[in-house]
Amino acid sequence: MAKLAFLGLGVMGAPMAAHLKNAGHEVTVYNRTTAKAEAWAATHGGGFAATPREAAEGCDFVMACVGNDDDLRSVVTGPDGALAGMKSGAVFVDHTTVSATVTRELAAQAAAQGVGYVDAPVSGGQAGAENGKLAIMCGGDAAHFAAAEPIVAAYSKATVHFGDVGAGQLTKMVNQICIAGLVQAMSEGLFFAMQAGLDPKKVADLVSQGAGGSWQLQNRAGTMVDNHFTHGFAVDWMRKDLGIALGQAKEIGVSLPVTAIVDQFYAEVQQMGGGRWDTSSLIQRFRKMTGGDV
Structure with a gap:
């Protein structure tokens, strides 16, 4: 069992941290709203801290x-950041969906003080987090990944290492690109069925x-x-993720025409x-265009 900190207790982070506690780890949580961290600790029996640094001190x-x-x-x-409190030899595991640029920037800072870094964005949504069945795509040094893998197994159904730092974020971009196109196709197909008089x-x-x-269908x-x-993953967050993917595509000279259209x-x-509807709400565009209820 390890001593852990978990930073961020949103719809994903709170259940993920709970799975770590239920697996027997010593867990201290941090959230920007301290009352939320205190409530999590009261419910799950872990500790909470007022800053990321305090949460990270002494953690593996x-x-x-x-x-x-x-x-x-x-x-x-x-x-007051986590790196200020982390000991040499510890590993930082980032489950946030962010750019590969910031991932590499922070990984370099971590390495400078002897801290490992694994970028590990997840897929599976709120239900996956609550059920401990997330797909986790990872980048980072192979040894750091090997150390982290049995820990994140508490909320994972599949964890795969794709290469150096940033590879996990690049893989998550692929995931979001695929989902965007798929949900748009589903919206078109289902609305077509409705208008054609079929039972959708x-x-x-x-x-x-x-x-x-x-899975989406x-x-x-x-x-x-x-x-x-x-259903948890909001349009606002999808637009953030698609913006990251489109920015990365431009950087490496790749055209993503369908993704760009769906982003719009x-x-x-x-x-x-x-903005707070889940991503399947693309179908609402068709209802609005035909004067239906939205």
Whole structure:
């Protein structure tokens, strides 16, 4: 069992930290709103700290799951950041979806003081975090990954090392690119079924059994038809992730035309007031265009 810190107790971080505590690790949590960290500790029996530095002191591993590049820098660097409290030989594991640029920047700072760094963004959404069934894509030194893998197994169904620092974030970009195109195709297909007079749920059930099947189709088609968009991963966050992917694509000279279009479709959903709807809400664009209820 290890001494751990977990930074960030959002819809993903709170259950992930709980899985670590339930696995028998000694867990101290930090959240920007201290009351939330205190409540987590009261519920799960771990400790809480007022700063990332205090949470990280003496820990073997420090995990983070925050919002974006700036949020990550704020909990890692500076006099109250996690690196200021981490001991040599410890490993920082970042579950935030951020740019490969900030990942490499922070990994270099960690290495300068003898701290390992693994970028380990996750896929599986809120349900995956709560059920301990996340897919974790990792980058970093092989030895640091090997040390972290049995720890993150507490909330993982699959953990894969893809290469040097930044490789995990690049893989997460692939994940988001695929999801964006898939959800747009589902929105078009389901709305087509509705307008054609078919039972869209019945159609989705059949299609999901064939070559057009996917996790999204099996788990989101019915809720899309029912106008139910409260499944955790918000449009606002998807636009942040797609922005990272599009920026990286430009940097390496890759064209992502479908991703760019879908990103703009998500911008339309935001303009409709759907920034906190989950990503399957792309179908609402079609309802609005045809004068239906949104």
